Amino acid sequence: MFFAAIEGLTRLCAILETASQSKQMKSLLETAAHVKTRVRPLYDRLPQQLRAFGLYWQTLSLLRESQYWDEGRLAEYEVTQLRRMLQHCAANVPYYQKLFRQVGFDPNKLRHADDLANLTTLDKETVRSGPQDFLAQNIPESKRNYYTTGGTMGQPLGLYGLRGAGWRERAFIETQWARVGFNRTRLRAMLKGAVVKSKSHWNIPFLHTYPSAALDFARILKDANIPPPRFEVLLLGSENLYPGQREWIESFYGCRVFSWYGHSENTVLAGECEVSQNYHIFPEYGFVEILKEDGRPATDEGEAGELVGTTLYNPVMPLVRYRTGDWAVLGPKSCPCGRKYRLLKETRGRWLQEMIIGKLNNRISITALNMHSAVFDNVHQFQFYQREKGSVELRLVRKPSYSADDSNAILTAFKEKMGDTVDIKLKFVNELSLTERGKFRFIIQDLPQAKNE
Numbered sequence: 001m002f003f004a005a006i007e008g009l010t011r012l013c014a015i016l017e018t019a020s021q022s023k024q025m026k027s028l029l030e031t032a033a034h035v036k037t038r039v040r041p042l043y044d045r046l047p048q049q050l051r052a053f054g055l056y057w058q059t060l061s062l063l064r065e066s067q068y069w070d071e072g073r074l075a076e077y078e079v080t081q082l083r084r085m086l087q088h089c090a091a092n093v094p095y096y097q098k099l100f101r102q103v104g105f106d107p108n109k110l111r112h113a114d115d116l117a118n119l120t121t122l123d124k125e126t127v128r129s130g131p132q133d134f135l136a137q138n139i140p141e142s143k144r145n146y147y148t149t150g151g152t153m154g155q156p157l158g159l160y161g162l163r164g165a166g167w168r169e170r171a172f173i174e175t176q177w178a179r180v181g182f183n184r185t186r187l188r189a190m191l192k193g194a195v196v197k198s199k200s201h202w203n204i205p206f207l208h209t210y211p212s213a214a215l216d217f218a219r220i221l222k223d224a225n226i227p228p229p230r231f232e233v234l235l236l237g238s239e240n241l242y243p244g245q246r247e248w249i250e251s252f253y254g255c256r257v258f259s260w261y262g263h264s265e266n267t268v269l270a271g272e273c274e275v276s277q278n279y280h281i282f283p284e285y286g287f288v289e290i291l292k293e294d295g296r297p298a299t300d301e302g303e304a305g306e307l308v309g310t311t312l313y314n315p316v317m318p319l320v321r322y323r324t325g326d327w328a329v330l331g332p333k334s335c336p337c338g339r340k341y342r343l344l345k346e347t348r349g350r351w352l353q354e355m356i357i358g359k360l361n362n363r364i365s366i367t368a369l370n371m372h373s374a375v376f377d378n379v380h381q382f383q384f385y386q387r388e389k390g391s392v393e394l395r396l397v398r399k400p401s402y403s404a405d406d407s408n409a410i411l412t413a414f415k416e417k418m419g420d421t422v423d424i425k426l427k428f429v430n431e432l433s434l435t436e437r438g439k440f441r442f443i444i445q446d447l448p449q450a451k452n453e
């Protein structure tokens, strides 16, 4: 019964990843790093892969130290990196050459990160409409790596990064996971849509997946009466962690959830702390501003604003003051862990996609709706779909026990929360829509103004 039930799960499985690097490989990489500093021309002829590994170790060792630098040292590091990136933009990137001329901005005079506010912010549409203008002219095509961002409802955005930069990203991700005990020699399971073949796969310390997949997995286990595997930590990235979800997942699996905020454009990365659920912004990754709706920076704990990021490591296609479209709430000024990194209390996906729009153009935040209420006991999954303001379709995947009473209870509960400004219709479906990257969203917005978000 145990394995039969698991074999039946089509979407889920544990793929093991040991990712261990042998000692031999490590010493080889250290040698490569040494060669890089001493004999540049020789380094340039080293195979790409080896250089990328070097970037990985360099980044790890920087982060190991810099996470405990004091505020002064961090600020100095940040402004130096920022100045260097902007000097590169002024020398090599057509979009910024034009912009800096227009507004009279001289990166050599940058003394404080706040000086950046003299530049206009950059939105996704501007990048999409002229991507060539953002490419550094001094970096050959052979060193570029093309990729596209997921996008949710709108078109994907094509971007270029430095070849091998994925290893740098990996160093950042592993550094934040280390806060909850991860290291490269420990096993990590991922939910991927194949089949668990051995019971030994049940004893893996880390489960790395999307919040929605962790919930699906939990529901399937619960319905089949199978106790959850004993994980130490659930590493949940790539999707928003909605209110109530964290608590529910932690109590079902009986372990901590560790999440982080990142986005494909790679200007902002913030990961939870080991001593709280606040997110530390990595200043080595990008320079991050939190801009309120009036355009001014959020300065006090609890203030919310849009995350605006400037890359500190993508010289191929640098994004400066890039509006992510995501928002965050500023956290406390200090953290008991001792890191001086700035803190966010929470991060959320696209503004509009977290909201249901009412008849009066009023916005009803997803946080106002209790997603774990008992009215959903006979529902496997649900999702809102909105195509016109003031009206929303609630899509339900029912359990066999579902009856007309459940429909009435759900409609009553939502009327109470949303009032008369939104008409709600129930629709029974066999499965819910995911984004093209397989991510789940509670609200699918198909409103005209939301399309390009």
Ligand SMILES: [Zn+2]
Residues within 6 Å of the ligand: 273, 274, 275, 280, 335, 336, 337, 338, 339
């Ligand atoms: Zn901390």
